Amino acid sequence: MHAAARFADYLSRKRLKMTRERRVILEQVLAARGHFGVDDLQEILRKAGHTVSRASLYRTLPHLVESGLVHKLEMAKGQARYEPMVGRHHHDHMVCLECGKIIEFESREIERLQDRVCRRKRFSMTGHTHQIRGYCDGCAGRRGPRAGGPDPQAHRV
Numbered sequence: 003m004h005a006a007a008r009f010a011d012y013l014s015r016k017r018l019k020m021t022r023e024r025r026v027i028l029e030q031v032l033a034a035r036g037h038f039g040v041d042d043l044q045e046i047l048r049k050a051g052h053t054v055s056r057a058s059l060y061r062t063l064p065h066l067v068e069s070g071l072v073h074k075l076e077m078a079k080g081q082a083r084y085e086p087m088v089g090r091h092h093h094d095h096m097v098c099l100e101c102g103k104i105i106e107f108e109s110r111e112i113e114r115l116q117d118r119v120c121r122r123k124r125f126s127m128t129g130h131t132h133q134i135r136g137y138c139d140g141c142a143g144r145r146g147p148r149a150g151g152p153d154p155q156a157h158r159v
């Protein structure tokens with residue numbers, strides 16, 4: 003299904019309308035490359051000649067994420083980055099809490115393990131987000147070995 007149709011379908015299930023503003027945000031998000039923040043997106047929209055408030059971006063992005071068209075990455079200090087998933091191969095991320103560097107990776111082994119864990123728990127997975135938080139090579143070097151230790155909020159399998 004085409005992305006706009008998918009989003010319209012999602013909105014109608016939520017009893018929401020595909021407004022002109024939502025359509026414009028969708029179009030610009032899907033055309034954007036890489037992992038961008040809300041400020042970046044506002045700038046992209048501005049350059050394309052659209053004035054969209056931050057408030058409406060904050061209202062619309064969760065819908066794009068929930069519809070599965072956009073992936074959200076949690077960064078340090080409650081910040082987030084977004085990435086359109088349309089036409090992209092599945093991949094997961096490592097996020098540096100110091101400099102914000104994002105490393106994409108794919109591991110068939112991890113994917114297989116996740117499938118196996120879900121089968122064992124009789125859970126039918128429709129998608130997943132696997133995000134590793136920590137420090138990139140450069141930042142880990144500056145912080146010294148094992149600084150901070152593992153994140154206590156880290157997801158445990």
Ligand SMILES: [Zn+2]
Nearest residue numbers: 093094113132
């Ligand atoms: Zn994955």
Ligand SMILES: [Zn+2]
Nearest residue numbers: 098101138141
């Ligand atoms: Zn870093």
Ligand SMILES: [Zn+2]
Nearest residue numbers: 085093095106
């Ligand atoms: Zn990515």
